[in-house]
Amino acid sequence: MKIALGVTGGIAAYKAAEIVRLLQDRNLRVQVIMTAAAQEFVRPLTFAALSGEKVITDMFGAEAEPPNVESAIEHIAVAESIDALLVAPATADVIAKFAHGLANDFLSTLFLATRAPVIVAPAMNVNMWENAATKANIEILRQRGVHIVEPDSGYLACGMVGAGRLAANETIVNTLMQLLGAGHDLAGETVLITAGPTREKIDPVRYISNRSSGKMGYALAEAAQRRGARVILVSGPTSLEPPTGVEFFRVETATEMLHTVMAHRSEATVIIKAAAVADYKPKNELPQKMKRHAAFALELEPTEDIAAELGRQSGPQIVVGFAAETENVLENARKKLISKSLDAIVANDVSQVDKGFDVDRNAVTIITPNEVVDVPVASKFEIANRILDEIHKIRLQRGAAVKTK
Numbered sequence: 001m002k003i004a005l006g007v008t009g010g011i012a013a014y015k016a017a018e019i020v021r022l023l024q025d026r027n028l029r030v031q032v033i034m035t036a037a038a039q040e041f042v043r044p045l046t047f048a049a050l051s052g053e054k055v056i057t058d059m060f061g062a063e064a065e066p067p068n069v070e071s072a073i074e075h076i077a078v079a080e081s082i083d084a085l086l087v088a089p090a091t092a093d094v095i096a097k098f099a100h101g102l103a104n105d106f107l108s109t110l111f112l113a114t115r116a117p118v119i120v121a122p123a124m125n126v127n128m129w130e131n132a133a134t135k136a137n138i139e140i141l142r143q144r145g146v147h148i149v150e151p152d153s154g155y156l157a158c159g160m161v162g163a164g165r166l167a168a169n170e171t172i173v174n175t176l177m178q179l180l181g182a183g184h185d186l187a188g189e190t191v192l193i194t195a196g197p198t199r200e201k202i203d204p205v206r207y208i209s210n211r212s213s214g215k216m217g218y219a220l221a222e223a224a225q226r227r228g229a230r231v232i233l234v235s236g237p238t239s240l241e242p243p244t245g246v247e248f249f250r251v252e253t254a255t256e257m258l259h260t261v262m263a264h265r266s267e268a269t270v271i272i273k274a275a276a277v278a279d280y281k282p283k284n285e286l287p288q289k290m291k292r293h294a295a296f297a298l299e300l301e302p303t304e305d306i307a308a309e310l311g312r313q314s315g316p317q318i319v320v321g322f323a324a325e326t327e328n329v330l331e332n333a334r335k336k337l338i339s340k341s342l343d344a345i346v347a348n349d350v351s352q353v354d355k356g357f358d359v360d361r362n363a364v365t366i367i368t369p370n371e372v373v374d375v376p377v378a379s380k381f382e383i384a385n386r387i388l389d390e391i392h393k394i395r396l397q398r399g400a401a402v403k404t405k
Helices: 011-025 044-051 074-081 092-100 106-113 126-130 132-143 169-179 215-226 254-267 306-312 329-339 380-404
Strands: 002-007 029-034 084-090 118-122 152-155 161-165 190-195 199-203 206-209 230-235 247-250 270-273 280-282 300-302 318-325 344-349 361-367 372-379
Touching: 002 011, 002 106, 011 029, 011 044, 011 084, 011 169, 029 044, 029 106, 074 106, 084 092, 084 106, 084 169, 092 106, 092 118, 092 132, 118 132, 118 169, 126 132, 126 161, 169 380, 190 215, 190 254, 199 280, 206 280, 215 230, 215 270, 215 380, 230 254, 254 306, 270 306, 270 380, 306 318, 318 329, 318 380, 329 344, 329 361, 344 380, 361 380, 372 380
Parallel strands: 002 029, 002 084, 084 118, 190 230, 190 270, 230 247, 270 318, 318 344
Antiparallel strands: 152 161, 199 206, 280 300, 344 361, 361 372
16 A cells, blocks of 8 residues: 655654654555655655655656656646555645645645545644634544544644644554554454345346445455454445455345345354345346337336345344435435344435445445434545444444443
């Protein structure tokens, strides 16, 4: 995995060298981007020697003679290649640029161009940190899905005491690793995930299906495995390659998916129903290709309700469902949560053209009997980790409840 580390101009810039080492200790490739002000505190050669990568210091590759086209569009190439952007330390200046969409250097342009998760670790004078403008900018970034690692309090380089000191390097790196799903908080769990659509045959060449790419389920499988879980992935027809190391079962119909899920149900401690199972199937499948007619009637009957079946056979597993809705999203999702005896349900509005089906980003609401968690637009991998965060929370709550009995 590749991380872009943005280093901006503050006295804490020297601490970024240790962050590079900590990231490398976790087998991450690191490319450093330095602002002009950062280079007044630390030389680029330091980061080049530590990372073994080119350090980007200029928007247009002024260090090359003459500047070339590749340098001019390098921010796009970096934006597409990274798994996360970490900015540490982040000054009030760069936070303001990010919040207001200014792009006048490589780092601020990279921020706008990347769709990878972004983590910002502020460091500045206490008065600057507590200024209303900085607070407003931080809140804007939070609302847009940027992860903020709050600064520590203590003695500052300016001689003042208060909040504004860069958070501990370990805290910053651990936040990044959790965001990437590279922790091991799911070690010992066996997570059974369904993904993709199902197909119900009309005849040998036609079928009924649901609009699903499988990307959300596959992202959940990858994220759960990175967090230490054993993963069983049951997938309907997709064009995706399953993550390396998961136990993979390919199915086609709702019946096949039900049988495969029930066959492995007893092994699972967590079941996530992310598949878009076709709700209906032809009552009678035709043995030969049906010839074209001006009109015809197709009699349908319901397919097996996998989520409801799991709910009826309630066990110790945590069971999470999905609700893809086009109207009354939260109301319909809550009804499904209750009627199917789920521990949590992930609701999303699939009427939007730029999120949900067939795309890499989404926005969801995670609903449990006691909580509603809104997840703003983010990559499906990032959303997968937010869902797993809530599952881990449910597991901890169950453990606490057992201890109090």
